[in-house]
Amino acid sequence: MTVESTAARKPRRSGAKRSTSARSTKKQSAEPELVQLLTPEGERVEHPDYAIDPTPDELRGLYRDMVLTRRFDAEATTLQRQGELGLWASLLGQEAAQIGSGRALHDDDYVFPTYREHGVAWCRGVDPTNLLGMFRGVNHGGWDPNSNNFHLYTIVIGSQTLHATGYAMGVAKDGADSAVLAYFGDGASSQGDVAESFTYSAVYNAPVVFFCQNNQWAISEPTEKQTRVPLYQRAQGYGFPGVRVDGNDVLACLAVTKAALERARTGQGPMLVEAFTYRMGAHTTSDDPTRYRSSEERELWETKDPILRLRTLLTNEKLADDAFFDALEQESDALAKRVREAVRSMPDPDDMALFEHTYADGHALVDEERAQFAAYQASFETAEEGI
Ligand SMILES: Cc1ncc(C[n+]2csc(CCOP(=O)(O)OP(=O)(O)O)c2C)c(N)n1
Numbered sequence: 533m534t535v536e537s538t539a540a541r542k543p544r545r546s547g548a549k550r551s552t553s554a555r556s557t558k559k560q561s562a563e564p565e566l567v568q569l570l571t572p573e574g575e576r577v578e579h580p581d582y583a584i585d586p587t588p589d590e591l592r593g594l595y596r597d598m599v600l601t602r603r604f605d606a607e608a609t610t611l612q613r614q615g616e617l618g619l620w621a622s623l624l625g626q627e628a629a630q631i632g633s634g635r636a637l638h639d640d641d642y643v644f645p646t647y648r649e650h651g652v653a654w655c656r657g658v659d660p661t662n663l664l665g666m667f668r669g670v671n672h673g674g675w676d677p678n679s680n681n682f683h684l685y686t687i688v689i690g691s692q693t694l695h696a697t698g699y700a701m702g703v704a705k706d707g708a709d710s711a712v713l714a715y716f717g718d719g720a721s722s723q724g725d726v727a728e729s730f731t732y733s734a735v736y737n738a739p740v741v742f743f744c745q746n747n748q749w750a751i752s753e754p755t756e757k758q759t760r761v762p763l764y765q766r767a768q769g770y771g772f773p774g775v776r777v778d779g780n781d782v783l784a785c786l787a788v789t790k791a792a793l794e795r796a797r798t799g800q801g802p803m804l805v806e807a808f809t810y811r812m813g814a815h816t817t818s819d820d821p822t823r824y825r826s827s828e829e830r831e832l833w834e835t836k837d838p839i840l841r842l843r844t845l846l847t848n849e850k851l852a853d854d855a856f857f858d859a860l861e862q863e864s865d866a867l868a869k870r871v872r873e874a875v876r877s878m879p880d881p882d883d884m885a886l887f888e889h890t891y892a893d894g895h896a897l898v899d900e901e902r903a904q905f906a907a908y909q910a911s912f913e914t915a916e917e918g919i
Pocket residue numbers: 648687688689716717718719720721747749750751811815
C-alpha cells in the first residue's frame with residue numbers, strides 16, 4: 533500500500549533516469565515490492581508514487597551527510613576498542629535509511645530514536661560528541677532533547693514508539709501542524725509497546741510516522757523469528773498504510789519519509805515505513821556476528837552499499853569532482869580528530885550525581901540509597917588512608 537507523494541512532479545533532469553513501472557521492483561518470487569529511486573549500480577529510476585528531483589547541491593549534501601556519519605561511527609567503534617567507550621552500537625550500512633529519513637524532517641517535527649540513530653542525530657544538529665557521553669558512561673543522555681527536537685536514545689526496545697505516539701497525540705490536541713518520527717528495529721516490532729502504539733496512533737489519528745529499520749537482525753535473531761509477513765504489511769491490520777522502501781537508497785528513504793510526514797502533518801494519521809536494509813557490523817561492540825551469520829551475507833550487502841551507489845551517481849553524472857571528494861575526506865578526518873579529543877577530555881561525573889533527577893521533588897528511598905552509597909565510597913577513602 534502506498535500514498536501519493538506530495539512532491540511535485542518535475543521533468544527529468546537527466547536522461548539517465550528510467551521508469552520502474554514496466555520493470556517493477558516486484559520480483560517473480562514472493563519478494564514484496566520495494567520503493568527504489570537509486571539502484572545499487574547508481575542509476576536513477578522513477579517510482580509512480582514517489583517523485584523527487586534533488587538539485588546537485590542536495591545530492592552532494594546527502595552524500596556528505598552519509599560519509600561524515602560513517603566516519604564518525606567508525607571512530608566511535610575504534611574508541612571503544614581502545615577502551616575509551618564502554619560500548620558502541622554501530623550504524624554501518626544504515627546511513628541511507630537514517631540520512632534520507634532525517635533530511636525529510638522539518639525543524640519543528642519531533643524525533644524519538646533508538647540507540648543507533650547517529651545519522652538522524654546528525655541531521656537534527658546534535659553534535660556527534662554529545663552522543664558519546666552515555667557510551668563512555670559519564671552521563672545518562674548528553675543533550676537537551678528540546679533543543680533539537682530529538683529525544684534521548686532509548687535502550688528499552690520499542691518503548692519510544694509509545695512516547696512518540698503520546699507526543700503526537702499531544703501535537704494533534706494542540707492543533708500544531710508538525711509531525712513525529714519514531715524509529716524502531718525489526719526486533720522491536722515484536723514488542724507489545726509497538727503494537728499498542730500502532731493501535732493508539734490509528735484510533736486517535738496521531739500525526740506519527742513509524743520508521744522501522746529492518747536491518748534483518750535483532751542481535752542474533754533473524755527477522756524470520758519476528759514475523760510471518762513483511763513488516764510493512766502489519767500496518768494494514770491497524771488501519772493505516774505501510775510501505776517498504778529500499779533502506780540503502782537515500783533518495784527513496786527521503787521521498788517516502790517526506791510523503792509520510794506530510795501526510796501526518798495534514799491530519800491523515802500515522803504511516804509505517806519499513807526501510808529494508810542490513811546491519812553491516814556487529815549488533816554492538818559486545819557482539820560477535822560470525823557466531824550466527826555467514827560472511828557471504830555481508831559480502832552480498834556490500835554490493836548494495838548506500839554510500840557507494842550515490843558516489844557512482846555523482847561521478848557518472850559529473851556532479852562531483854575529485855576536489856569535492858578530497859575535501860570531504862579531509863573534513864571527515866577533522867571530524868574524527870575532534871570526536872577523539874572530545875571523548876578523551878570528558879570529565880568523570882560526580883559519583884553522587886547518580887541520584888539526581890530521579891524524582892522532581894526527591895524521595896525518601898533515594899535519600900536512603902544516596903546515604904548508603906556515600907558511606908560505601910567513604911569506606912574506600914578510609915581503607916586507602918590506612919595503607
Ligand atoms: C525491552 C527490551 N528487551 C530486550 C532488550 C535487549 N536488546 C537490546 S537490542 C535488542 C535487539 C533489537 O533489535 P532491533 O529492534 O532489530 O534493533 P537493531 O539493534 O537491529 O537496530 C535486544 C533484544 C532491550 N534492550 N529491551
